[in-house]
Amino acid sequence: MITESNQVFRITYEAFSKFANSLNRCRTFEEIAACLSINLKYLFNYHVFRTVYNRNKTYVHLESSVGHTSIKVDKIAHYLPHEELLADKRNPQKWTGITSLQLSDSFLAIEDEDLELWGWNFVNDDRQVIVSVLSGSRKRFSQKDINFLKLVADNLETKLLELCLIKELDEKNHIISQINEDQKEIITERTSEIAVKNKTLLEISVLNAHSVREPLSRILGLVSLLDAESEEDLYKEIIPMIKNSSNDLDKALQNVIDHTTKDLLELKVKNEKNNVSG
Amino acid sequence: MKKIMLVDDVEISNFIMKKMISKVSGDYEIVDYTFPELALAELADHNPDIIFLDLNMPMINGWEFLAHLQENNLKYKIYILTSSTSQLDVQKSKNYENVKGFLVKPINITELADILQTVL
Numbered sequence: 001m002i003t004e005s006n007q008v009f010r011i012t013y014e015a016f017s018k019f020a021n022s023l024n025r026c027r028t029f030e031e032i033a034a035c036l037s038i039n040l041k042y043l044f045n046y047h048v049f050r051t052v053y054n055r056n057k058t059y060v061h062l063e064s065s066v067g068h069t070s071i072k073v074d075k076i077a078h079y080l081p082h083e084e085l086l087a088d089k090r091n092p093q094k095w096t097g098i099t100s101l102q103l104s105d106s107f108l109a110i111e112d113e114d115l116e117l118w119g120w121n122f123v124n125d126d127r128q129v130i131v132s133v134l135s136g137s138r139k140r141f142s143q144k145d146i147n148f149l150k151l152v153a154d155n156l157e158t159k160l161l162e163l164c165l166i167k168e169l170d171e172k173n174h175i176i177s178q179i180n181e182d183q184k185e186i187i188t189e190r191t192s193e194i195a196v197k198n199k200t201l202l203e204i205s206v207l208n209a210h211s212v213r214e215p216l217s218r219i220l221g222l223v224s225l226l227d228a229e230s231e232e233d234l235y236k237e238i239i240p241m242i243k244n245s246s247n248d249l250d251k252a253l254q255n256v257i258d259h260t261t262k263d264l265l266e267l268k269v270k271n272e273k274n275n276v277s278g
Numbered sequence: 279m280k281k282i283m284l285v286d287d288v289e290i291s292n293f294i295m296k297k298m299i300s301k302v303s304g305d306y307e308i309v310d311y312t313f314p315e316l317a318l319a320e321l322a323d324h325n326p327d328i329i330f331l332d333l334n335m336p337m338i339n340g341w342e343f344l345a346h347l348q349e350n351n352l353k354y355k356i357y358i359l360t361s362s363t364s365q366l367d368v369q370k371s372k373n374y375e376n377v378k379g380f381l382v383k384p385i386n387i388t389e390l391a392d393i394l395q396t397v398l
Contacts (some may be wrong), residue, residue, distance in 0.1 A: 154302065160368050210334070210361065210364070213361045214383075216361075218294065218383075221294040221385075222290070223299075224386065225298070225388070245290060
């Protein structure tokens with residue numbers, strides 16, 4: 001048989017399941033705020049529902065009151081005074097004289113009798129969720145609502161962790177793609193440096209080939225004359241010229257060797273400098 | 279008598295050409311220059327039928343020599359005679375109307391005989 005209290009529980013559970021489904025579909029922090037704004041009022045009574053979620057150095061501030069829900073991701077805790085107390089002590093608390101607590105305007109704007117402020121600090125591994133609920137005689141939060149509040153806090157914590165991890169992943173991906181871009185730039189730069197060096201080396205080698213070929217072409221020309229010359233001309237003219245041209249060829253080759261060695265050394269020094277600075 | 283002018287900064291190169299030309303025939307008059315600027319100055323005096331021109335020379339190189347002929351509208355027939363085997367030089371030489379051929383040293387005697395017979 002279904003009693004009245006069972007009936008209420010069943011309706012609330014249906015509302016909770018609707019909330020959980022809706023929360024599960026959220027892909028942004030704003031969607032979470034919208035989801036809470038719609039669904040939370042069917043689960044329990046409150047004037048203000050507030051959570052501060054924390055993991056590493058990320059804080060998510062979520063505050064919902066009638067007609068207004070806000071969510072903000074921050075690097076600073078920005079705890080309210082009663083949240084400082086909860087963060088220190090970790091056990092649930094309830095305050096009645098809330099005017100002494102220096103609460104935010106959204107808390108103080110509530111006009112109701114017998115205001116009560118409830119507070120919890122749920123810690124799960126490296127995550128912490130501080131939840132507070134402001135209730136009054138018109139909207140009374142009671143002991144039996146605590147179970148649903150815990151379920152809400154648990155679901156919220158899971159969802160916020162998911163979104164924060166996605167955010168971290170995006171940031172890291174951004175850093176990685178930045179690194180990739182930098183690498184590409186460096187590679188392009190180095191490739192063009194190498195292209196310039198290759199061109200220089202090619203020019204040097206062409207220049208060298210020509211400087212060597214000049215005296216060699218003379219020697220070949222003189223040798224082709226040998227057969228037709230008289231012995232006297234041979235000894236007086238041709239052979240001294242072959243000697244002369246051979247010396248020129250030797251000098252040209254020496255020059256090529258010296259220059260190439262020098263150029264190679266310069267390239268090597270440049271490369272070593274690049275390696276040190278890179 | 280047909281006249282041949284040799285322009286090459288290396289004296290031995292001119293010597294080789296003189297020997298080779300005389301082997302082909304003794305009927306040519308040859309003037310040779312190791313300073314191209316002097317060759318240009320005395321060009322009108324000789325009025326050669328053909329000029330063998332080196333490319334790589336100090337002061338005035340072969341290209342500048344050719345540019346001078348072009349600027350002054352002088353129609354002398356030029357054969358480039360160089361130790362360069364560069365295709366870039368071959369292509370560049372085609373821009374000059376004066377240039378009738380591009381020869382790579384050492385030139386052989388049959389090639390030289392052909393040229394002298396066709397041109398002169």
